[in-house]
Amino acid sequence: MPEKHNEESIFFLYELAHIDACIRFLDEHPQVREGGYLIVPSGLKIEYALAEKGLPFRSLREYRPRDTSRFRLAEEWTVKTFDSPQWKWFQYRGVSLTQMFFLNIQDYFLRLLYYGTILENLLVRHPAARRLVVFPSSHSLQAVPVQKISSVRQQPLLRELLVAVVSCARLIGAQRGIEVVIPVVIPHATVSVKRLRLGRLVFALKRALLELGMDIYNASITLLRPRGTPRILASDYWRNIEPILSQLPRGELMLFDRTETFKAGVKNLWRYRVRLYNFSSFSVRNRKRVRAEAERMFKERWHELRAHGLPEYSYSGFALRPLMVEALDGLCANVIPQTLRDIDGAYAMLTRLAPDVVFLRASVSLQTHFDILAQVARARGIPSLELQHGLENLGPGSYSKRHSAEYIAVYGPVIQEEFVAVGYPRERIPIVGSPRFDSYQRAADPSATDRSEGRKGMAVLCIGTLVGVESAQDEYDLEDYYLALARALEKVPGSSVVIKLRPGSAHERFYLSTIERIFARVPHTIAQYESFPELFDSTDVVASYYSTTVLEALKFGKPTIVYSGEPREEAMIRYHFTRYAEAGGLLTAYTQEELEEAFRSLAGDTALRTRLAERANKAIKQFHLFDGGASGRIVELIERLARRQNRCPSP
Structure with missing residues (x-):
């Protein structure tokens, strides 16, 4: 196809599977081919595949955003929305849901701004275009009903993220008066209703057997191993937990992430009195009516706010308000019910287990369980602790300013000052160093400043x-x-x-x-x-x-x-x-x-x-405090926090 500058149709391909779909569409619609078209692939892998097939294209390099304005704007819009007094009702049992979903909404804004800018630039740069063709994502949501709970906890706005490109295309096309075509793509293998039901049944059965096995295992540890102290409820990788537990021979671990047990091994499970729990480990049926009333109130307040309480979210010629309304609709309808059950489950778990400290891998995350554990622990008077695992940009457009953990143990004084500068109390940012860098203390020889002797070049x-x-x-x-x-x-x-x-x-x-x-x-x-x-x-x-x-x-x-x-x-x-x-x-x-x-x-x-x-x-x-003593300082901090805890009754 010779290159034209007056293409009537633009094809935006953002998955490899869209190449064959595009070829089929052109074969089925010869008038589109005759009117001239432009293929714009979203990424190098798609470019390579198009080149192998001999299909001409225009690189996305020309159209993608190249500054940080979208990061700043995503943060500003989320702050403007969720920090508004109009959202104060969005909480349950003292757990702020605006805090919990802040990063999810910010991340969704960022995706809309990225793809929205690309599509807007395409239409501005090609004013002769009369048609924008965007294929739906090939990633099927058919698996989501089978593992719905896991999906909601891992990425609450999963559906919205998968359809973001199509949503942006429809929105910008309507605002610009451009025809937007979303071809129906028949998946290579469709899952029958019977097969889907069977999958759900098998999943439920496996889950029930796993829960039974965990109950038996936990009961065995409780009976055969004496109670330890301090009692730590942790949601972290075993590689981060083990160096700390090795200095707490009398400690007891309650592990939230059950997959980490395979990395720990049987010996360590026995040695550290490890028991396995999650939000589903304790019954919350007695609060079913309370949750139903909270859901009803949330829907009522959201519909009031939806009518006249959201800004336009305008950027570079397009307004994202309709897409944010859809996302928040989905959040209230599909995510909130499970989130409320998880909050009740967290209260039941922390009340029954009575840990001295809640230890978290992260407390600013798309995954909701970190935030729930931190906020419920705070409400119960149990200290929560997050250990720093990397540097963070706490400047404009940051992803990680809103940590939910009560304490954040950091590498050194410079990190402490960064957190204090954005409003964290200094006493909540203890300096401990890093167990990861402890392991380097012997390997790193400060006196060997130049090891290049004898090497050429x-x-x-x-x-x-x-x-x-x-x-x-x-x-x-x-x-x-x-x-x-x-x-x-x-x-x-x-x-x-x-x-x-x-x-x-x-x-x-x-x-x-x-x-x-x-x-x-x-x-x-x-x-x-x-x-x-x-x-x-x-x-x-x-x-x-x-x-x-x-x-x-x-x-x-x-x-x-x-x-x-x-x-x-x-x-x-x-x-x-x-x-x-x-x-x-x-x-x-x-x-x-x-x-x-x-x-x-x-x-x-x-x-x-x-x-x-x-x-x-x-x-x-x-x-930084990288002197080989971080694990010991973290142990001292955990023991100190355990002594200071002040348990509160559940709301």
Whole structure:
């Protein structure tokens, strides 16, 4: 198809399955082909597949948003909505549902702004277009009824996220007077009603057997093992819990995440008196009428607010209010009933188990159980504690300002100051360090400031980037990151690179092929299963924007360049790492030219590498408490909180 500039139809493809659907649509509608059309794929994988089929397309690079305004706006809109006095009724038994769903709504705003901006840019750049063709997502929701409870807890707005592109297309098409076509896509394999019912039955049976098994196991631990102290109810990964429990020989663990038992092993389950519970472990039937009344009140108040209480949410020529109304309709109808049961379940669980401390992996999350545990614990007078596992951008557009845990144990004084600056009481942000960095204390030798002696050239360790949520970081950001590094290293004679990728990553083949293509002219190795200590030892310089990896590199005294061309990560670098650069502990780069200059400087000046390594160690000691004693301090904190608890009656 020769390229035209007056295409009547635009096809926006955001899944690989849409390519065949697009071809079928064109075959079935020859008039669309004759009128001229433009295919715009959303991502590199789809571009590669289109190229293999010989189908011309226009890259999404030209149309996607490239600044941080959508992140700031998503936060501002969510604050404006949920912090309004009009939403004060949205709570149950002292648990604020606006706090619980804040991040879910913010995340949904972000997705709408991402795709809305793309579709708006398409129509502005192609004014001759009369038709926008968008295919529905191929991800079926048929599995959701089988595991509805899990889906609601994991991602309350799952349905809305899956249909976001179609919703944006319909909305913007209507506002611009453009025909929007949503073709009916027949799935390759449809699930019959009988099969669906059988699936539900099997799932319910498995669930019942699992609950019975857990009850028997818990009863056995209660009978055979003496009660321990402190009693910790935890929702965290076993790898984070075990270093702490190892210093609490008399402690008792009640584990919320039952899948973590397989990682713990039978020996540890017995040793730490581990029992397994969740919100469904205790009956809440006696509160059925109370929940029904709360649901009725919520629907009544929401319908009042829906009529005249929401802003337009206007941005770049389109208004998102209708889509937010639909999302909040779905939240009230499909999510709230299970959420209220979970809150009642949490009250029953904390009342019966009477833990001394609730220990959380996170308390700002799309998953609702973290927030429920934290808020119900606070209402019952039980301290909740979240342990920091990475740096956070608490500046404008932040995803993580609203932690629900009563206490957040952080790496060091600089993190404490960041939280205090956004309104957290200092006494709620204790400084403990990090058990993860405890394990590096012996491996990291502060005196070995330069391990490059005897090596030729400059070996760079690059921490490979992954695509997370496309509305925050897409495949073009990934390609741009690698391209910048490759182009910079091509200009440094004798340089080589080791690219560290997370093992078993989703879309691993795509990542590997992209790296091989981009680094074709730079000697490179892909590492997946090697540990960071051995990779640090075999390289001279580290390049990364992953905050935790940067801290690890500094801990090992590695000359480090912090770089990202992606706007959100660049904002994180400016927010947190500027002080490290000012202290001479690392180099920051925000442009291709700055990245190239940083590599040239480090390659040609071993004295600079030595100075950076020395100052890196000083910066880590100045900003963080990574001295090998974090686990002990966390144990002391848990024991202190356990002694201070002041239990309150359930509302």
